[in-house]
C-alpha cells in the first residue's frame with residue numbers, strides 16, 4: 315500500500331489551521347503542525363495522534379522555516395503539500411491618527427510591519443523552501459501548495475489597509491508563479507480566500523455583528539483545501555473565493571487590459587530577461603525568445 319501523504323500546516327494551533335489539521339489527519343495524512351503557539355500546538359498534535367507532530371516555527375523568519383522544514387523532512391522523509399495558512403492582521407496603524415498633533419520635526423516611529431512579514435514574506439519563504447524540499451521527494455519530485463489569502467486581498471476593507479496589501483500581494487504572487495512552478499517543478503499552487511470566519515483573529519463582537527449568511531463555516535475552507543489537494547486535481551494559479559458556503563473560482567475575473575495587445579505585451583515573459591533574473595529560460599510556451 316502507498317504510504318500516506320505528508321503535509322505541513324502553518325498556523326495550525328488555531329482557527330482554520332486547526333480545522334485543516336484535524337480534517338487531513340482524519341484522512342490519514344501525516345502532518346507537521348507549525349505555529350508560534352507552542353503550548354496549544356503541542357496539545358493539538360497529541361490530540362490528533364502519532365501521525366502528527368508539532369514544530370515551533372515563526373513563518374516570518376526564513377531560518378525558522380528552514381529549520382521546521384528540516385525537522386519535517388527528518389521525521390517523514392518527504393513533503394507532499396504545504397498548507398500555508400498562518401496569518402495575522404496589522405500590529406500598528408499606518409493612518410497614525412494618534413500622532414496628528416505632532417510638531418513637523420517630531421516624525422512618528424516606523425510602523426510595525428509584522429503583518430506583511432507573516433502574511434506575505436512568510437508565504438514567499440515557505441514557497442521557496444517547498445521548491446527545494448519537494449525536488450527531493452522520493453519517486454516523483456513535486457507537490458502541492460495551498461495558501462490562505464483573504465477576500466480582503468481582492469475587495470479591500472478600510473480597517474486593515476496593510477493586511478489588504480499583504481493578501482493582495484499573496485494572490486498576485488501565486489498568479490505570477492503558478493505556471494513556472496507547474497511546468498518546471500511539478501508543483502501546483504493555488505489560493506483560498508476566506509470571507510469572515512469565526513476564529514481567534516477577529517473579535518467575537520465582530521462575529522456577532524455579522525449576519526449568519528455572511529459568516530463562512532470552517533468546513534467551507536477545509537473543502538476548498540481538500541479540493542485543491544485531491545489526487546488528480548491539476549488546477550494551478552486558481553484563486554478561490556470562499557464565502558458563506560460557496561467556493562467560487564474567481565480566476566476568470568482577472569482584469570483585462572483596456573488597451574489590449576500593447577498592454578498585454580507589457581506582462582508577457584521575454585525569456586532573455588527571465589534568464590537574467592532566474593538563471594535559465596522560463597519554459598513557458600507563451601514566452602518570447
Ligand SMILES: NC(=O)c1ccc[n+]([C@@H]2O[C@H](COP(=O)([O-])OP(=O)(O)OC[C@H]3O[C@@H](n4cnc5c(N)ncnc54)[C@H](O)[C@@H]3O)[C@@H](O)[C@H]2O)c1
Nearest residue numbers: 325327328329330350372373400401464510511513514515
Ligand atoms: N478569520 C477570518 O475571518 C479570516 C478571513 C480571511 C482570511 N483569514 C486568514 O486565514 C488564516 C488563518 O487565520 P485564522 O482566522 O484561523 O486565525 P487564528 O488567529 O485563529 O489562527 C492563526 C494561527 O496562526 C498562528 N501564527 C500567527 N503568527 C504566526 C507566525 N509568525 N508563524 C507561525 N504561526 C503564526 C497563530 O498562533 C494562530 O495559531 C490567516 O492567514 C488569516 O489571515 C482569516
